[in-house]
Amino acid sequence: MTRRLLLSYLGLALLVLAGLEIPLGYVYGRGETSRTSQSVERDASMLAEVTEEDIEKGNLEALPDVVGDYAARTGGRVVVTDKQGVVLADSDPAGRTGIDLSAEPDIGRALNNQPTVTTTQDTDGNDVLAATMPGASGTTIRGTLRLTYPMAEVTARVHRIWGALALAGVCVLAAVALVAFTLARWITRPLRTLESATTQLAGGHLTHPPDATTGPPELRRLAASFTRTATRLQHLLKAQQAFASEASHQLKTPLTALRLRLENFEPYLDPRAHGSLDEAVGEVERLGRMVQGLLALARLENAATTPQPVDLDAVVADRAAMWEPLAAEQYVAIDVTGPPAGQVWAIPGALEQIIDNLVANALRVSPPSTTITLHRAPGAELHIIDQGPGMSEAERARAFDRFWRASDSHHDGTGLGLPIVRHLVDASGGTITLHAAPRTGLDARVRLRPAGSGRLRDGSGSPRSARATAPAR
Incomplete structure (x- = not known):
């Protein structure tokens, strides 16, 4: 400016x-x-x-x-x-x-x-x-x-007068440039500090408020108003995060006790009520998983770390080996395809959680005698492809909303797995999209930055901060 x-x-x-x-x-x-x-x-x-x-x-x-x-x-x-x-x-x-x-x-x-x-x-x-x-x-x-x-x-003589006029014009322009530069710096200084403060606030913490003591009165008032708004917003965000974390912790104990009490009712109930009891226990278990998901999201939003190089091939092989016995119980195969991808940028533990959540979702909807494919494509892109019923375009557009589940869903998901995955991918500097599989099913595409392309940086040029969390299934 x-x-x-x-x-x-x-x-x-x-x-x-x-x-x-x-x-x-x-x-x-x-x-x-x-x-x-x-x-x-x-x-x-x-x-x-x-x-x-x-x-x-x-x-x-x-x-x-x-x-x-x-x-x-x-x-x-x-x-x-x-x-x-x-x-x-x-x-x-x-x-x-x-x-x-x-x-x-x-x-x-x-x-x-x-x-x-x-x-x-x-x-x-x-x-x-x-x-x-x-x-x-x-x-x-x-x-x-x-x-x-x-x-x-x-x-x-005419040329001399033109030269004198040109010299006078240059001197006037130099004087105007000096005055204009000083005035422009004075006007834009609050805007520069406001831009820096906005970038800090977008990162989650406002450590240096904008300068409200210099510049035109309108900009000084704007800087002061922004500082008050940012302070209020930070307080609200901290209160929201604290509430989510504390509420989730407080809910864990009574949910566990409620489940035990429901299970203790089983010997005393009429056999015809056992079905309703099982459904009630299932709902309590789903609520417990939802609380775990909320805790995971709270940790994602409160803890920051820096992306590090991670061996994508080793992580994919490890998670495929871990899920193979569980998939075999449902007569589903786990297949790893594609050329080696090498190292990618990811926050510690994020890649494992991303693969676990996506494979768990795929396994939940995969019918027997089908295959879940973990395909490595060029450009540090990982595809998790299932052969389940898939999603419509409208459903894929809403799949990353918190607590959202398909209207015809019969599984016991919480609607937090994909939001957690997207948060982890974004924090690692990558992207995730959902597509229809070639024949049937869903193709979840995770694209990360190759570690060989240089240190991951944010828009300000500094090493990018990201979020870390404990595993959340």
Whole structure:
């Protein structure tokens, strides 16, 4: 923002300078040309009177001195002719006398007592300002005088004034840039501190509140309001986390006692009530697992650690070996396919929990004589594919919501497994998506960052913090 403010100030200053200096330079250039033209015309008239007097008196020997002295002082060139247009004197050493110039337009008009002031080119092709005057007394023409002045002198003076205007403009722009930079820094300082505070708050902890003592009053009030809001939000989050953790802990003991009491009722109940008792015990067990899931989520949100390189192939092989006996009891096979993936970034223990939760979900819905495939794809991507009933597109979109279960679900899940998996994957710097399997079932795709691609970093450039938790099935 500082750069944009600085550019806007400089753009405005440049527009004002251009609106002032360009017309000023243009007017000065026109004025300088006009003044030079008038000066040349005046000098040509005076010299014509002087030379006409010398011609009248027959003092032709004085003409070279008159024109030479003027040319030496002004840098112009003076040519004097008689009444027939024959050159009598030329201030240019290379010029020749005795040649007839009566055929040239300006000399011809001067012989007819008509002065001429115009811009033309000399014999070298340079632009010159030429004034040709008749040397006359009344209507008697005794000669002519041509005075040429190089336009290079006029152009040089115009260029000098343009250079002075440009230098003045640069100095003004430098001063404006200095003032604008100082002002922009003063305006944006609260915004920079507010941005830093927002990043800290997004990470979970506001350690350096935004500066509310500098900058415009509106930004100071905004920084103060943000600090109050962030403080209140942190208190609410801490209270929510504490409540979830404490409530979950407090619920564990009475749930265990309730289950034992229900099981103790079994010998005293009518056999026809045993089915309802089993359902009640099942619901208590599900509630217990839900409490365990809430505890796991609370630990995820309260504990932070840094992702570390983890051998994906070793973890996949270990978890597949662990789940094979449990899957065999349901006549389901566990198959590991795909090329070796190597090391990936993950927080400690997260990869094991991710695979365990996804395999547990797949095993829960897999019919007998099917296979759960753990497929390693290029790009550090792991697929957990089952051959169960799968999910519709709408169900896959809501599958990561807490406590959500499919409306036709007949299993005893808590609706917390996939939210925990997503939290672990996000904390490890990866992504997880659900897709329909090629034939039937669900394909859960977990993509993590290869450890060989460099140290995992967050948007601020520092090593990324992530969440750790104990295993949650």
